[in-house]
Amino acid sequence: MITNIDNWQQLAEQCLIKGNYAQAASLYEQAIEQEPSIISYYWHLGLLLLLKGEEAEAQMIWMLPLAEADTEHLPKLTNELFQLLQTEAERREKLAEYSLAWLIRQHMREINPSYINNLLQILIFSLKLEKFEEIDDLNKWGLIESLKAKEDVEIDIELLIQVLKEFLNNIPLNPINLNLIEASLPYFSDTHQCFSILLPAAMQIGHTLRQPMLAASILELHLRLEPDNVEILRHLATFYQDACNYSQGIETARLCYSLSEALADKIFALHLLLRGLMSAGGYWQAICTTCQELETVYKQFIQAQPISLEEGRILRLLTPSFAIPHIKDTPADFRAIHNKVAEIFYTDIQALGQSQDKNYHRPIVKYQALSTSTKKLKIGYVSYALRNHSVGWLARWLFQHHDRDKFDIHTYFVNYKLVNDHLQEWYLIQAGKARKLGMNGLEIADKIYQDEIDILVDLDSITLDITSEVMALKPAPIQVTWLGWDASGIPAIDYFIADPYVLPEDAQNYYTEKIWRLPKTYIAVDGFEVGVPTLRRDDLDIPMDAVVYLSAQRGYKRHPETTKWQMQIIKEVPNSYFLIKGLAEEETIKRFFYQIAEEEGVDCSRLRFLPQVHSESVHRANLGIADIVLDTFPYNGATTTLETLWMGIPLVTRVGEQFAARNSYTMMMNAGITEGIAWTDEEYIEWGVRLGRDEALRQQVALKLKASRQTAPLWNGKQFTREMEKAYEQMWQRYIEGK
Structure with a gap:
């Protein structure tokens, strides 16, 4: 029997803290027997039963005084119970006992279903505990409606911010989730506070998770608060374009330009x-x-x-x-x-x-005693594209064939995200020491510097601003650009990898980097995986004896002058058809080709627009439907050129002066093919017509391409790797000699 009220309550409190709920509950049961009119005893006993896992019993205990209370006193009693539970829930939260905090708050919701701050806490705990079925109950709880009503709502804005951050970072978005964000917006008196939550989340969803329309939906909500926020409009234009909503992306970019002052x-x-x-x-x-x-x-x-x-x-x-x-x-x-x-x-x-105290300079004296014969060179590769991407497909042979006894390979994955991408998984295995990094250039540069990389190779050039920032910080003593694009021009980069063909002889006059010409080719692959074709001529209503031309490039590379040459070729070759493939806005690109076809006197019925396929191996197999591939100019194909040559299909290319206008030229030279290389506009048309009319010539080129797989530098990834490694050694030797 309880004899000292203060002592037994202190004892019960100690039992609660120690987790001895049965003993604490027994004390409150005795107290109720002695003083059944003290309501608070029922609240404590119910809580202890709840903590023991006896939810039904807890609810029954709480109902005893509530059932007997009159209407006037009922709100006061329920508020007392609610406050007790809230105090315990907050204590459990501080202890990071989120399951118990979540459980207690669920019972608080039953007592007061409309208390928004409690609902927000439940959401946070549901996210932490991955109880996503609770999140689906947002509508059932009435949270969104209560937020929209904005009547008698005393909301904890910091709690709301925490909910939105957790929400945006942890669960897939759907219309219900967007409704929660939308309903929360009026509570932000400081629009920058909202901006700082929604923009990072949208960037993560749009760029890293590659869900641009969902990202755009988030930013559209913020525009309601700030219609002229240029930073939001920048990203919104990008997301629309990434989602192939080109017209809206173009209009948003125009608005962005009209509002830009600097x-x-x-x-x-x-x-x-x-x-x-x-x-x-x-x-x-x-x-x-x-x-x-x-x-x-x-x-x-x-x-x-x-x-x-x-x-x-x-x-x-x-x-x-x-x-x-x-x-x-x-x-x-x-x-x-x-x-x-x-x-x-x-x-x-x-x-x-x-x-920010970032100084990556290393005294050269540290290395002068280490020639390539005594030092295992640390080679670092940095890129966002070592995945299902053109760079990813083409760089893999260098990684595969590297001599690991002579070179210590480090790979820096920019904006890494765990996705279902078998090529990225392949690189993680082949990458040597792999660093899975985010989008902070200073942090990436720190990692490279800490790893003491000797030669850092940039595979992105200016196609990613973060990689450009890393290279500009100069975290490695020797820095090189290869593959991803033309040279970036950043003074911190020492060399640009080229070959005898891809740049003209006088190119050094306008490059800041030293052009390092490999002896044969700046790129080589051992081949490509080829799937089962999904295209047939009869599917496209093309006669079996027709001559089929193909151009497979994205909208970026469609130049009207080149398209005119292509139409003139079609016009000159009887029974010929032109297949057009590549990512673009369907109706716009059709109008573009139809207009030029009509101007050049070509019947539009001879044009076919091919759908995209989601498998690279099937795309390559489908190239086989073509007799001749017509390259783009002034920006040639690169990956598509390699794929065309590997499939043994004759190619017509126009050689220019810039790197982008000479890619196909160097690849054809390194495959041992000169048929189809044009040095003037007229030659491009002549080669296209000649290959279309001369079936024997086409077969001759196809046979040469097939034979080149065994002999040509373009298809010898191992030899190319040895040449790259030799270049690295020579670069290092020049460096330690102070040249």
Whole structure:
């Protein structure tokens, strides 16, 4: 029997804290027997039974005083019980005992279903405990309706922020989830607070998880608060374009440009506009006008230096250059502008690094006693594209054939995300020491520096701003650009890998990097996986004896002048058809081709537009439907050219001056094929017509290509790797000799 009230209650409290719920419950049962009118005893006993796992019994105990209470006192009693449970739930939360906190709060919800802060806490715990069925009950709970009503709502804004962060980071979005975000927006008096939650989440969903329309849906909600937020519009334009919603992406980019005032902002807005126009394909007049405007603003930006920029604006400086070589083949003029912008980028990034105490300089004396004969060189590869991507398909032979006895390989995966991507999984095995990294350039550079990489190889060039930032910070003593695009022009990069063909002899005059020409080819593969074709001529209503031309490039590379040459070829070759494949806006690209076909006197019924296939091996197999592939200009195919040659299909290419206009040329030379290499516009048409009319010539080229698989440098990944490794050794030797 309880004789001292203070002592037994202290004892019960100690039992509760120690988890001895049965003993504590026994004490409260005795107390109720002695003083059945003290209501608080029932609340404590019910709580202890709940903690013991006896939920039904707990509810029965709580109901005893509630059933006997009159209407006037009932709210007071339920509030007392609610407060007791809340105190215990908060204690459990501090102890990180989330299961118990979640359980207690579920009973609080039964007592007061409309208390929003408790519902928000339940959501947080449901996410932590992965009780996603609870999240599906959002509508049933009435949380969204209560938030929308905004009547008598005393909401904990910090708690709401925590819910949204957890929500956006942990569960797949669906309309119900978006409704929760939408209903929460009016509670943000500070729009920047909302911006800081929604934008990072949208970037994660749109870029890393590759769900651009979901990301766009989030940003559309924020635009209700700030319709003219240029940063939101930038990302929104990108997500629309990534989701192939080109018209909306173009219009959003135009709005972004009209609202941009600073030169750096205008540059990137023009990039977004070009990105949308070129991805859609066919908007040629607008593309040329926008490109001209971009070059003008670039020149204004260069003349206006110095301009103080924060990191975000610095990072956006280089990528816009990507569009210009798709439009014209004037590398000396292009690089005169681009290299100056790259120098500004480098200077600003270096200053940013110094402001954060990032100094990656290593005294050369540390290495001077270590020649290539005594040192195992540490080679680092950095890229976001070592996955199901053109770079991923082409770089794998270098990784596979590396001599691990002589070279210590490190690979830095930028914006790594665990996805179902067998090529990424392959790279993780072949990568040597793999670093799975995010999108922070300073952190990536730190990792590279800490690993003491000797030669850092950039596979992205300017196609990813984060990689450009890493290279500009110069975390390795020797830095090289290979494969991903043309040279970036960043002064921190020492060498650009080329070969005897892919750049003209005078190219060094306008490159800041030292052009390192490998003896034969700058790229080689051992081959490609080829699946089962899904295309047949009869499916496309094409006669079996017809001559089939094919062009398989995305909208970016569709140039009206090249398309005119292609139509002139079709016109000159009887019983010929033209297959067009590549990612673009379907109706826009059809209008583009139909208009040029009509201008050149070609019946549009001879054109066929092919759907995309989701398997690279099937795409390659389907190339076999073509008799001749017609390359693009001034931006050639690269991966598609290699695939065409591997499949033994004759190719017609126009050779230009810039790197992008000579890719197919070097690949054909390194496959031992000169038939189809054109040095003028007229030669392009002549080769296309000749190959179309001369079946014997086509067969001869196909046989040469088939035989080249055993002999040509283009198909010898192992020999290419040895040449790359020799280049690395020579670069190192030059470095330690101070050259």
